[in-house]
Amino acid sequence: MIDLGLKRISQLLPNISTLPWRAIHVAGTNGKGSICAYLTSILHSASIPVGRFTSPHLIHPHDSITINNAPVPQHLYNLASSTIRSRNESLRIGATEFEILTATAFECFTLAHVAVGVVEVGLGGRLDATNVLRKKIACVVAKVDLDHQAFLGETLRDIAAEKAGIAVEGVRVVVDGGNPGEVLEAVEKVVERVGGEMVVPVVEVGKPGEGVKVTTEVFGTLRFTKMLPGRFQAANLACAVTALEEAVKRGHKITPEDVVTGVANTEWPGRLQTIDVRGITKIPGSRVLLDGAHNPGAAKELRAYIGDAENVVWVLAFSKGKNVDEMVGILIKENDTVVATEFGAVEDMPWVKPVDASEIAAAVEKVGVPGSVAENVKDALRRAFAEAQGRRVVVAGSLYMVGELLREMQ
Template sequence: MIDLGLKRIARLVRDQGKFPWRAIHVAGTNGKGSVCAYISSCLKFSGIPSARFTSPHLVDRWDCITLDGAAVSEELFLATEAAIKQKNARENIGASEFEILTATAFEIFSRERVDLAVVEVGIGGRLDATNVIGPPIVTIITKIGLDHQAFLGSSLEEIAREKGGVVKVGSRCIVDGTNDGKVLSVLGKMAEEVGAESLHAVRPDMVGEGGGDGSICEITTEAFGRQRFEEFLTGNYQPANLSCAVHALSHLSREYPSITASTVFAGVRNTSWPGRMDTVDLSCLFPGRERRVLLDGAHNTQAALALSDYVTKELRTGGKFVSWTIAASKGKDVEEMLNILVRPGDKIVAVEFGPVDGMPWVAATSSEDIIGAVSEMFGGEIEAVDGGKDVLGGVKTAVELAGEEGRTVVAGSL
């Protein structure tokens, strides 16, 4: 169940949010996780004891909490979570699953005595459980789009006001300058009203062709001057995300001088963000044959458009088709996603993911419904297979359908 508000989380955490560590708070619709990944990697290379909290988890519930770049141990997570749950029961707080997870992460940060914590907002910002923290050392707001309208509002301006609720008095705010002008106007007014130190809308100085995946970008900051990056995460939106991260790090370097141009360069080069534009080698499932698969959540319209752009430029070259493994959370607009991603001649294996540990409100769209949407939209132009609840089998089938002439992509929901 999603139940936004700060009253319960304020009772659940120690000292009502007055923590011994300082936060870098990251909000937005798309790009939050990438920005968190860049910053936490750079903090690690700068030798600063740091932590990160992102959501949702990818495999295990505790992999959303990291210390110095490594996921916390299951033992530490479960012991801390048990203490939080005991407090929740003892004081009859009635906290939600996400509030318990947030409080668990924050308690681990305090116990492990980190200096800085990179914290990703769950939903929105103003009433999100992570907003229990006091004024962060820096706030970052990435690209804002239409998502979670039932909770945040139906227009970009309404959503911006909710996400802008993380801007606090005395804090610097870094905003993705590629946002819609209306979004930037709303956020600028909010920063002025709350007494933020300053608000900076940033973007790369230059984005061009070259580098490992075909992209390079140059970013100029006060602390590091003009830097040229050729190795960073995949996706046409990544230069904008990287710009937000590097500008935030430039600000942090005022108080943490071990953050330098060289540690930022090394941190960016070594950043990974599994499950998002992530190419995985599945040769272990096909002995003697190289099989590389692209994984991406494509969890909303903006993300699906970005995935489609990458697939068109990088995978469909030479007339190749795409063999998809598709799953989706219940309530997602499957037809819109298919319309953005799929082209005549592609092949689809529809699957259903099982229960999500720690997120009981998340359920899968039936594979039968996905197949029905494919049939209605494309008729016989698309070969579609119902993989049911066998997700691994569905991926194997998609790889086999791709053969030597196609490429395989797994997408739909994280």
């Protein structure tokens, strides 16, 4: 169940104003997870105790929480979860599962004595449970696109204003400069109203092999040649590095070398990730590209990464509420092949349901591309490789399906 608001989370976390750690708070439609991954890896390289909370979880609910760039220890998660759930029951708060998970993450950060919490917004920003946070080092608004309009508004301007709602007085808000002008204007208006400061990162993308240059006041101009894949990562990286200036200004020691090393060591599973699935297909050399692209903006970036000219075999699944025709129209090109499927039940998120595979197959038929239906992701992969004949196989459309596949591979 999605029920936005701050009343219940405030009751779950009565001491929120006295937390012993400060947050870097990240909102946006696309890219916010990658930004959180960069931030965490850099802070860890600088030996700064750091926690991270992102959503949705990929494999298990507690893997959305990390401590010092590693999954939260099970005993710590259990202790924090027990504390929060007991408070929810004793006070009869009626918190949602996401609110309980958010409060659990913040409790884990406190128990682990982190100095910085890197926190990804769940949905929107202004009324998201994570926005109970007041003690912030910096805020980030990544790329904004149309998504979750039923909750956030029908226009980019409306959605951007909701996401900018994480801004607080006296705190810098770093905004992806690749956003449309109406997004930048909406964010700036909100930031000015609360007494914050908006800044757009300075980034330069060189020719292939030359890497990316990010310029900041604190770190100077840094050149990065090893980073997460995808053309959009230059903007995500620039947002992360620019936000970390604020951590340095607050007394945290982060050197340019820490930044470069942290970026090179960053990992973000389920996004442009290539894995071997021979354990499922029984075919040597079975490698697939995984990407949780689940909205039009992410779909466009995925297709750009692959290239329009390449013929692809797709394994597709979507969550209910997505515009299947639009997503298929972006991803699928002439001579592609599609195997439509559905993901199973998502742990602790019973409200998340898949689109019927037959609906995806019907959308594929409209664009004149061969398509078939498989019962689950394993059967879909087997069918995809039977039809691939050397072509690339891509699993996309839903992080829930990507997570299900990674769970099967464990």
